[in-house]
Amino acid sequence: MLEQRYRVDALLARGGMSSVYRGLDTRLDRRVAIKVMDERFAADRSFVDRFEREARSAAKVHHPNVVAVHDQGVDRGAGGDLVYLVMELVDGGTLRDLVSARGALDVPLALAILEPVLSALAAAHRVGLVHRDVKPENVLIGHSGEHGTMVKVGDFGLVRAVSSAGTTSANVILGTVAYLSPEQVTTGNATARGDVYSAGILLYEMLTGVTPYTGDNPLSVAYRHVNDDVPPPSRTVPGLPPALDELVVRATRRDPVARPADGAAFLAELTHLRTQLGVPAVGIPVPEPTLADRTVPVTPVELERARAWTPPADDSARSGELDLAESTRPATPVPAAAALGNATVVRQVPAGFQAAGPQGTRAMLRTDLDQLAQQEQGPPSAGIPQMHQQLAPPLPPPMPPPPRRPRPTAPNGQPRGGRGTVVLWSIAAFLVVAIVAVTTWWFVDGRWSTVPDVSGQLNSEAQEVLRENDLQPKVEYRADNEIESGVVIGTEPAGGTDVLRGEPVTLVVSSGKPKVPDVRPGATVEEAEQAIRDAQLQPGLDDGINEHSDDVAEGRVIRLEPAAGTPVSVNQRVEIVVSKGPAPKPVPDLRGKSRDEAFQALEDLGFNPVELGQEFDPGVDGGAVVRTEPAVGEVLEAGTDVGVVLSNAITVPDLSGRSAEDATAALAELGLQINVQALGGTGRVFGQSPSPGNRVEAGATITVFTIP
Incomplete structure (x- = not known):
């Protein structure tokens, strides 16, 4: 029993972060599904707070294709705390069960399943809620009535709640990798267009039986x-x-701007495509985890429509041109219905592919992704430094020996100047060899210096080592999670590289x-994002943490979380808390105040x-x-019009001692x-x-009594 109300029965499913059980609400005698989060999250206060907020947000989405959230809580017992969520129980299975049992689905069935999924996402996007983890395991297909079928989407907001827990950090990729949008992988930002991307992957998998990436x-x-x-x-x-190909490709563009804006836009395109292709409505089989082939009966009319439909043979139904050189297809289309006894067509998974299988929400480090990207690009090239290759000229050719001439002779027949000439030629040869050697040394090695490896040394020591090697040190500070401040991380160029002497390193x-x-x-948000990036951190925006502020204008930054000056890890996500404008305030009591005083009071409150x-x-x-309209005490958003009604009462003057003529003139005025x-x-x-001081309406009659 959870909190002496919810009885926990059979286990339905188990994931990496939670388990789902069949249960009973003993107070209302209602069958429910109970999701119990992993115990490591219960001890994290930030997760519990976010979990409660997300549960409340998900409960606000009232839609027939969204799994209803009934309750949430924390059961505190001697064995530890249990964070749980009570949801509507769907009697059936998941889309994963259906795809695993049948392989690729035919086009009518795939579109029949995707339409309610997009309808659920559209309802969530309208109220500012993003799912973040659209996948077959979160699409439930169950029985509705005697012969009906319902498709529902569950687990709204739970990934965002998990992402706030202390067990994760900002450089963690959280989600189900087969369905993650590129921006979720690179920055962690999740938007309605990210849900559209995941839904596009979902459609791809239903049509092919496999996910696009393995x-x-x-x-x-x-x-x-x-x-x-x-x-x-x-x-x-x-x-x-081809038009269906184009829809899948457009929904899964890497650039979010190129996708449909949200679930409603994607649903509108799907509905238009379905009308163009003439795809019939078909019944949806209900998968059973223990009996995958059990289905909801399909009417003969639906079965006949499914069997009769075939994709258009020409491009008349294309909704737009798609530049795909490899998109050539056979002229004969594949039938939409095969020899089956219901409206579902089984397409076997092509050879060489493996079905993705059940995939739970995962946590991965973005630093690991960066290392993988480096591996994809290959190791850096080795050899002579590029600068050396550009500047070193070819070696000069050896000088030819001097031409041999007949030696002049003295009158007595002896050679003239014999010893002096030998010495002179020896000196000349030595100088030539020395010049060649020095020139060769200079161009090949002399003007180059090898950058020493100074990693791990103090800044001052490393600068001295570079100067000793005829190099000019240039200091650049960079944040690092492990290396202490003032210690050298490395050099650019790296140690062991040859550079010109005197060059800056x-x-x-x-x-x-x-x-x-x-x-x-x-x-501005842009200024905050740039400051965060300059600090080697990742900016994050989350509508769930934005606040009202009387001091900061709407759309401007209130503060950062964590607070300014907090030491954090490199590339950690820093949330930007944005102002939603002044908080809603009650209408004040202005009765009896002058018009100017009332107007000033309302303006001060933002009305x-x-x-x-x-x-x-x-x-x-x-x-x-x-009085005011709306009435006193009604809570309104800033900028709302508040009407002020003024009194037209007239205060009766004191007419004592005046003549009848004077009294008449004063009242007439x-x-x-x-x-x-x-x-x-x-x-x-x-x-x-009435006596003086009383208030009367305009046009009222005042009776006066006079004596001679």
Whole structure:
């Protein structure tokens, strides 16, 4: 029992981060599905808080194709805390069960399943909720009524909740690698267009029976999402309509801007395509985890439509041109229905492919992905440094020996100057050899110096070593998670490289762990993102943590999380908390205040005051506020119009001692009537009704009593 209410029964599924059980809500006597998160998350307060927020967000999505969230909580017991989520129980199986049992699905069935999936995503995207982990395991197909079928999408928001837990960090890729969008792999940002990408992969897998990318490990699959384009499914299953190929390719573009904007846009394109191709509506078989071939009966009319439909033989149904040189297809289309007793066609997985199989949400380091990218590019080239190759000229040719001449002779027949000539030629030969040797040494080796390996040395020591090798040190500081501040990480060019003597060599010195930059409140999001990148960190935006602020304008930065100055790991994600503008506030009580005072008070609260006219109120002086619309205490967003109704009451003046003529004139000026009651002839006023100070409506009659 969880919290003495939910009875946990049979295990339905187990994943890397949670397990799902069949259960019973004993209070309402209702069958439910209970997802219990792995116990390592229960001890993380940040995860529990985010889990509760995401559960509340998911519960707001009321849609027939979204698995309803009934409750969430934490069961605290002697054996430890259990974080759980109570959801609608779908009696059936998953899309993974269906694809595993049948292989590739025919076009009518694939579109019939994808339409409710996109409808669920569209409903979530409309309220600002992103799924982040669209995959066959999260698409449930169950029984609805006696012969009906329902398709529902589950696990909204749980990946974002897991990503906040202390067991992960910002340089972790979290999700199911076979369906991750490129931007989720590279930056971790998840948007509605990322869900569109995953849904496109889902459609590809239903049409072919396999995911577009396979690899020896999850990292290699993630690498292909970032660097490869998803091929059209007809390369694997020939005969699919070209327009369907184009839809899959467009939904899985690596550039998010080139995809449909959200689930609603993708659904609109799918509906249009279905109409163009004349794809019939078919029943959806319900897979059973224990009996994969059990299906919901399909009506004869639906079966006949599925068997009769074939893809168009020409390009008349193409929704747009697609430049694919390899997209040539056979002229004869593959039938949409084969010799089966229902509307589902079985296409065997092509040879050489392996089905992806159940794949749970995974966590991988982005640094591992970077290393994989380096392996793909190959090792750096070896040999003589490039600068050496450019600057070293070919060796000069050896000088030819001097020409032999007849030696002059003296009159007595002896050679002239014999010893002196030999010495002179010896010196000349020595100089020539020396010049050649020095020139060769200079161009080949003398003007070059080898960069010493100074990694691990202190900055000052490394600079001295470079100077000793006739090199000019240039210091560049770079953050590093492991190497202490002031210690050399390496050099650019690397140690062992030959460079010209006197050339600058960059010393890369550790500045220690990077710190979250100090971004002033009110800065733009672009300024904050640049400051974070300059600090060797990754900026992140999450609508779930944005806040209202009376001091920071809407769309501007409130603060960063973690706080400015906090030491963090290189490339760690730093969240930018953005202002949603002033928080909703209640309408104040302005009764009795002047118009100007009321307008100023409303403007100070961020409202837009509007005058709504006048009405009589005996308790409020003329020109003062009688009431507001909306009424006092109603909570409104900033910028909302608030109407102010003013009093038109007139205060009765004191007419004592005035003549009847003066009293009449004074009341007429105020818009009031007079009734003179003379006692013994007209004279001075000695009494009046209503008495002075009372408030009356315009046009009211004041009775005065006069005496001679």
